[in-house]
Amino acid sequence: MGHREDLLDGAKRCLLEKGFVRTTARDIVKESGTNLASIGYHYGSKDALLVEAYVSLVQEVGDHYGPGWGAGGATQAPAGSLERFREVWSNIIRSVPESRAIWLLSFELILQGDRVPEVRKLLAATQEEGRSGIVPLFTDVPEADLDAETVDTEGRLYQTLLQGLMVQWLFDPGTATDADQLTEGLRRVIAAVEQARGR
Known part of the structure; x- marks a missing residue:
């Protein structure tokens, strides 16, 4: 593993232990066994590294959200069905104990974002990526095939x-x-919508 990967792993551990506000560049260097110059060389800044580490943590947890995960992976309801909707939300809820620390990081940003404005700015830019990543769980349409309107509507609904x-x-x-x-x-x-249409 190179310095880039070591830094990312060290930053993940620091985030889970200390959060965004309290994690310093020196903490990451100590945790990763690298040096301060490596952060700038590989990521540009400590804030950019923390954002990448956070996104990576979210993606790892998100791998457990999809249909077929949990309950032995035996079920996979049809895309677009209420059964699929229920299955995906069941998986998300089932993952809460292991993802709790990661969600707390999200709320740290909401409550203390003014202390880490660059981190908040960088993470705001990843919101669309999050929206496009969640839609395929419900639809089976590959993320690369989603149109902007779907991401901006269905993606926003699921994200909310x-x-x-x-x-x-x-x-x-x-x-x-x-x-x-x-x-x-x-x-x-x-x-109710169907009943209203039938009137």
Whole structure:
């Protein structure tokens, strides 16, 4: 493994232990066994490295969101169905214990983003990437084949649901919305729309 990978791994560990605000370049160097000059050479800045480390952590957790994960990987409901909707949200909720620290990082940025403006700016630029990454879980359309309108509408819907759900599960898992409730809510919305069309 080279310095670039060592830095990324060290930055991930620092983020999970200290968060964005408290992680210094020296912390990352100590954790990765590299040197300060390596950060600038490979990533341009400490902030850029922290953003890449955070995105990498989110992607690793996101690998568990897809259909077929969990429950032995035996099921995979049809794309676009309510069953697929429920399956993906069940997987997301199932991953909460292992992804809790990563979601807390997200909320650290919301609450203390003024202290790390460059990090917040860089992460804001990755929002579209997040939206395009979540849509295929529900549709089976490869990310590269998604059109901008789908990403900007369906992607935003799923991203908003994900963020709201994580707030609930971080705040109070005992009262947080589960996949069945979310799916039943969507089913009722669809039924009401269909009923309104039939009038």
